[in-house]
Amino acid sequence: MNTGRSLKVLLTSASFDRAYGGIAICVARLATELASTGVKIGLWAPDGSATRSDVLDHSDARIARLDGSLEAAMSAFGPVDVMHDNGIWLSHNHSIAKLCAKQSVPRIVSVHGMLEPWAIQHRRLKKKLAWHLYQKKDLQDALLLHSTAPTETVSLAQAGLTNEIVTIPNGTDIPDDLDLQDKPTRSGEKRKALFLSRIHPKKGLPMLLEAWAALQPENWVLEIAGPDEGGHKAEVAALIETLGLSDDVSFLGALNETETSNAYRAADMFVLPTHSENFGMVVTEALAHGLPVLTTKGAPWSELESERCGWWVPPTVEGIHMGLQQAFNASAQEHLEMGLRGRELVLRAYAWAPVAQQFLEAYNRVISTPLAGRSKGDVI
CATH class of the missing domain: 3.40.50.2000 (Glycogen Phosphorylase B;)
Structure with a gap:
C-alpha cells in the first residue's frame, strides 16, 4: 500500500x-x-x-x-x-x-x-x-x-x-514538426502505400497482395517495413513473385525510430490488412503523421469511418480490394484532408x-x- x-x-x-x-x-x-x-x-x-x-x-x-x-x-x-x-x-x-x-x-x-x-x-x-x-x-x-x-x-x-x-x-507520440500543407509533391513519382508492422501471418499481407494484384494500380507502389517473424517474410516474398508484383512492392526491413518516422513522412497512405488487433499502435502513429489509414475490422478502428480519416473494411481479400479501390480513386487533396482529420483525432484522444x-x-x-x-x- x-x-x-x-x-x-x-x-x-x-x-x-x-x-x-x-x-x-x-x-x-x-x-x-x-x-x-x-x-x-x-x-x-x-x-x-x-x-x-x-x-x-x-x-x-x-x-x-x-x-x-x-x-x-x-x-x-x-x-x-x-x-x-x-x-x-x-x-x-x-x-x-x-x-x-x-x-x-x-x-x-x-x-x-x-x-x-x-x-x-x-x-x-x-x-x-x-x-x-x-x-x-x-x-x-x-x-x-x-x-x-x-x-x-x-x-x-x-x-x-x-x-x-x-x-x-x-x-502515441505526435510529431510537432509536421506541416501537412507543405508536404512536398513528387512530380512524376508513383504514390506510396506503407505497411509497417511485424511480418507475421496475423498481419494479413497475403490478403493485401492479392487485392493489390487484382487492382494493378498504375500510379502506386507498396512498401513493406518491419521485422520478419517466424520466416513469414520468405512466404510473402514468394507470393509477390508469383503475383508478378516485384516491380511494385519492396521491403524496407526493420526500421529504427528515425527511419520509422521518415517512412511515414514519405508515404501517401498507410495499410494494415490485419486479421486481428487489440489496438494497432501503427494506426495511431500513421494518423499522427497525417496519413489516411486503411485497416480491417479485425482492428477496433471504426473511428476511421466516423472521423472520415480512412477506410475500415472486412478482413478479406474482397474487403481490402474495395478499400484500396476507394483509396486509389481519392485525389491527393482528399488524402490530405483525411490526414488532417486523422491527426486531429490523435491529438484529441491518443x-x-x-x-x-x-x-x-x-x-x-x-x-x-x-x-x-x-x-x-x-x-x-
Missing part, C-alpha cells in the same frame, strides 16, 4: 527490443511518461532487454532498467505498490502471478489482444492446455485487467473473466500525457481499494 512516498510501479514485458513490436514500444513509452510525473518506475523483461533496449534512449526520465531473474529484479527495485504485467501465456507471466500472490503485491495485467479469437486459434492446443493449467486462474487472481478498446473488453468477458476491467487506449494519467488513476484505485470491497465484473 502506498503511504505517501512516491508510487512505485514495476512494468514487465516479454521483451523491450524494438523487433518485439508495439507492446515493447508502448510499455516503454508508458514508463517514460509515468516517470516524468514522479512515479518511480522499474522495467523488467525475461530476456534482459530492459537494460539494452534503444526504445528508451531518447528519454531523460529516471527509470530502473532491471536485469537478471524476476526475484533478483524485484529485490533490486525494492517493495512495489503495483506490478503491471504486459502479455499472457508465457512462463514468466505465470511466475509473476505466483510471486505477486506470495508477496501480496497488487497485479494489473494488460492482455494486449492475446485473447482475441484469431490469437486464440494460433497454436490453439497449447493455449487451451495453458488456459486450464494456469492462465485462467492467473488472470482471475489479477486485481485489474486492462483492455485497449471496448472490443477487447468484450473478448475478456467472453473468455469467462469477471475481473474489474479498465479500458485505456495506447498512447496523446501520451492523458493516457498515462488514466493509468496513474487506475494504479491508485487498485492500491486504495481493499480487496474485500471489490466488485467483480466492473468496467472502468
Whole structure:
C-alpha cells in the first residue's frame, strides 16, 4: 500500500527490443511518461532487454532498467505498490502471478489482444492446455485487467473473466514538426502505400497482395517495413513473385525510430490488412503523421469511418480490394484532408500525457481499494 512516498510501479514485458513490436514500444513509452510525473518506475523483461533496449534512449526520465531473474529484479527495485504485467501465456507471466500472490503485491495485467479469437486459434492446443493449467486462474487472481478498446473488453468477458476491467487506449507520440500543407509533391513519382508492422501471418499481407494484384494500380507502389517473424517474410516474398508484383512492392526491413518516422513522412497512405488487433499502435502513429489509414475490422478502428480519416473494411481479400479501390480513386487533396482529420483525432484522444494519467488513476484505485470491497465484473 502506498503511504505517501512516491508510487512505485514495476512494468514487465516479454521483451523491450524494438523487433518485439508495439507492446515493447508502448510499455516503454508508458514508463517514460509515468516517470516524468514522479512515479518511480522499474522495467523488467525475461530476456534482459530492459537494460539494452534503444526504445528508451531518447528519454531523460529516471527509470530502473532491471536485469537478471524476476526475484533478483524485484529485490533490486525494492517493495512495489503495483506490478503491471504486459502479455499472457508465457512462463514468466505465470511466475509473476505466483510471486505477486506470495508477496501480496497488487497485479494489473494488460492482455494486449492475446485473447482475441484469431490469437486464440494460433497454436490453439497449447493455449487451451495453458488456459486450464494456469492462465485462467492467473488472470482471475489479477486485481485489474486492462483492455485497449471496448472490443477487447468484450473478448475478456467472453473468455469467462469477471475481473474489474479498465479500458485505456495506447498512447502515441505526435510529431510537432509536421506541416501537412507543405508536404512536398513528387512530380512524376508513383504514390506510396506503407505497411509497417511485424511480418507475421496475423498481419494479413497475403490478403493485401492479392487485392493489390487484382487492382494493378498504375500510379502506386507498396512498401513493406518491419521485422520478419517466424520466416513469414520468405512466404510473402514468394507470393509477390508469383503475383508478378516485384516491380511494385519492396521491403524496407526493420526500421529504427528515425527511419520509422521518415517512412511515414514519405508515404501517401498507410495499410494494415490485419486479421486481428487489440489496438494497432501503427494506426495511431500513421494518423499522427497525417496519413489516411486503411485497416480491417479485425482492428477496433471504426473511428476511421466516423472521423472520415480512412477506410475500415472486412478482413478479406474482397474487403481490402474495395478499400484500396476507394483509396486509389481519392485525389491527393482528399488524402490530405483525411490526414488532417486523422491527426486531429490523435491529438484529441491518443496523446501520451492523458493516457498515462488514466493509468496513474487506475494504479491508485487498485492500491486504495481493499480487496474485500471489490466488485467483480466492473468496467472502468
